[in-house]
Amino acid sequence: MERKVEISILCQIYGKLLTEKQYNFIDDYYNNDLSLSEIAENYNITRQAVRDNIKKGENKLFEYEEKLGIMKTTTKQEKKIVKILSELTKIQTKYTDEQIATILENVKKELNGLV
Numbered sequence: 001m002e003r004k005v006e007i008s009i010l011c012q013i014y015g016k017l018l019t020e021k022q023y024n025f026i027d028d029y030y031n032n033d034l035s036l037s038e039i040a041e042n043y044n045i046t047r048q049a050v051r052d053n054i055k056k057g058e059n060k061l062f063e064y065e066e067k068l069g070i071m072k073t074t075t076k077q078e079k080k081i082v083k084i085l086s087e088l089t090k091i092q093t094k095y096t097d098e099q100i101a102t103i104l105e106n107v108k109k110e111l112n113g114l115v
Contacts, residue, residue, distance in 0.1 A: 004030060006071075010061040013070050022057030025050055077114055084110045 008030045015023045021043075028034040028042070029050075036054075040047040065071050087107050091100055 007058055007061060009071055010065055011057075014061050014064040014068075017064060018057050018060055019053075022053050022060070025053045026057045026061075029054055080110050080114055 007026065011018075011023070011026050011030065015027070018026070025039055025043075028039050029036070034042075036047045036050045039050045043050070084107050087103050087110070090103055095103070
């Protein structure tokens with residue numbers, strides 16, 4: 001996953017755990033596509049101060065993910081859901097009862113893996 005996208009997702013998950021400045025700067029930089037200079041001008045601080053806050057915030061986001069693993073778990077669950085949907089789509093075509101039973105058993109196993 002691209003780092004910019006990863007940080008944006010982590011900010012959505014853990015952003016409220018950051019300081020207000022860190023959250024606002026990361027949100028402006030990654031989600032609102034503002035430059036460091038534009039953010040600095042908006043908050044009447046130096047570009048370096050913005051950069052330092054963003055770096056500290058990024059480090060915190062990765063630290064939270066390392067400890068809590070919410071993004072990793074969510075990504076795994078999304079992959080399983082895609083697999084389940086794929087299996088269910090197979091049922092829509094012509095299959096024997098035995099083949100449908102096998103597909104449904106696979107779906108059941110995947111769903112049990114999510115709980």
